[in-house]
Amino acid sequence: MRETFLPFTRPMVGEEEIAEIIDSIHSGWITTGPKSAKFEEALCAYNDVKHCMAMNSATTAQEITMQVMGLQPGDEVITTGLTWVSTLSTVILQGGVPVLVDIDPKTLNLDPAKLEAAITPRTKGIIPVHLTGLPVDMDAVWAVAKKHGLWVIEDAAQAMGAHYKGKKIGSDPRSVMSVYSFHPNKNMTTGEGGAIAFHSDEYAARIQRLRFHGIERDAWKRQSKEGSVHIDVMEPARKANFMDLQAAMGLHQIKKLDGFNARRGELFRRYLELMKDMDEVMLPWEGNADLGHCFHLFVLRVHPEKAGLDRDAFVTELKVRNIGTGIHYKPSHQHTFYRDYYATHTQGLPKEGLPHTDWSGDRLCSIPLWPGLSEEDQDQVVAEIKDVIAKAKVKVAVP
Numbered sequence: 001m002r003e004t005f006l007p008f009t010r011p012m013v014g015e016e017e018i019a020e021i022i023d024s025i026h027s028g029w030i031t032t033g034p035k036s037a038k039f040e041e042a043l044c045a046y047n048d049v050k051h052c053m054a055m056n057s058a059t060t061a062q063e064i065t066m067q068v069m070g071l072q073p074g075d076e077v078i079t080t081g082l083t084w085v086s087t088l089s090t091v092i093l094q095g096g097v098p099v100l101v102d103i104d105p106k107t108l109n110l111d112p113a114k115l116e117a118a119i120t121p122r123t124k125g126i127i128p129v130h131l132t133g134l135p136v137d138m139d140a141v142w143a144v145a146k147k148h149g150l151w152v153i154e155d156a157a158q159a160m161g162a163h164y165k166g167k168k169i170g171s172d173p174r175s176v177m178s179v180y181s182f183h184p185n186k187n188m189t190t191g192e193g194g195a196i197a198f199h200s201d202e203y204a205a206r207i208q209r210l211r212f213h214g215i216e217r218d219a220w221k222r223q224s225k226e227g228s229v230h231i232d233v234m235e236p237a238r239k240a241n242f243m244d245l246q247a248a249m250g251l252h253q254i255k256k257l258d259g260f261n262a263r264r265g266e267l268f269r270r271y272l273e274l275m276k277d278m279d280e281v282m283l284p285w286e287g288n289a290d291l292g293h294c295f296h297l298f299v300l301r302v303h304p305e306k307a308g309l310d311r312d313a314f315v316t317e318l319k320v321r322n323i324g325t326g327i328h329y330k331p332s333h334q335h336t337f338y339r340d341y342y343a344t345h346t347q348g349l350p351k352e353g354l355p356h357t358d359w360s361g362d363r364l365c366s367i368p369l370w371p372g373l374s375e376e377d378q379d380q381v382v383a384e385i386k387d388v389i390a391k392a393k394v395k396v397a398v399p
């Protein structure tokens, strides 16, 4: 057994990031400033998109996208229940109703074939979520959106570096906006942070205002020699700006991202190879030429009837053996708030429920994956998984 605990992920922050943060501190400008502007330029270049606006989190970014789209009380937005709850809560906070459709069990992403049945006269948009870093089949989503006059905003929190049909996620103007996250668990990090990517100039000034007190210009421009000391507030807004301390990390992380993702891919495929003969777990799909995975998570699903134990017991056993796991995610509609919410907002759930979401939600588990994970650690994870299952099978006499 391992002597030290192996977490399911770990941020890859190097000496370059540390030196850049120290440089920011010495410069006398640590909040939103020149490095944040440079980071946004790097994001635009990397994602092949005209505008990228960084802020304190993807959750705030999602909330701002809903405000920009002018969501009105009762407006419906179609999304998946298998996501982080911010995908839903940011719709509700703007007065909207998140309408959930079931997933495709192969991808864990929303099943585009289920979209049309969820559309009503109140439907305004669709939020596809590229869960685990595997892109949603966007052509199918855009086709439905176009037919019914809906907007599409991509939740790309887990998908920096993923591709759809050879193009970066967030780069296609058929989606009005896309949101990335730079939380420490993500493929690149700025400590905390998120960004909205979009093509249309018409949103730029509004998003700038909505992330910073309703003021149109950044404080650092005001306080520079060329700037004016006068400000004007255009509307009430939150304070969600991005700091140069975060950008200092991001400027180096984004240069390393393709290398990180390539290594994630190697480790992902190595897991597939090491576990290919196990029928007690369902292994994740690695995508294809159209759906270019960025390998954010390696999510396996435990078959309790074959493994001799359920997912929760499996997670507990691995923890005892010093192997960390994650659950991405408990389906949103199973959380206490949403159980009550959908009891009264019945338009938000299909009559038949979300059987595939529930089935996968009960079984899924993310095992350790990050670019610095050693192959030795990976071998140990797989050996412990096999041992946990072998012992559980003996205990309950699974043939």
Ligand SMILES: Cc1ncc(COP(=O)(O)O)c(C=O)c1O
Binding pocket: 057, 058, 059, 060, 083, 084, 086, 087, 129, 131, 155, 157, 158, 180, 181, 182, 183, 193, 194
């Ligand atoms: C699918 C998804 N959407 C949104 C978020 C929110 O990101 P943040 O933590 O940057 O607010 C996350 C974060 O885990 C996520 O996984």
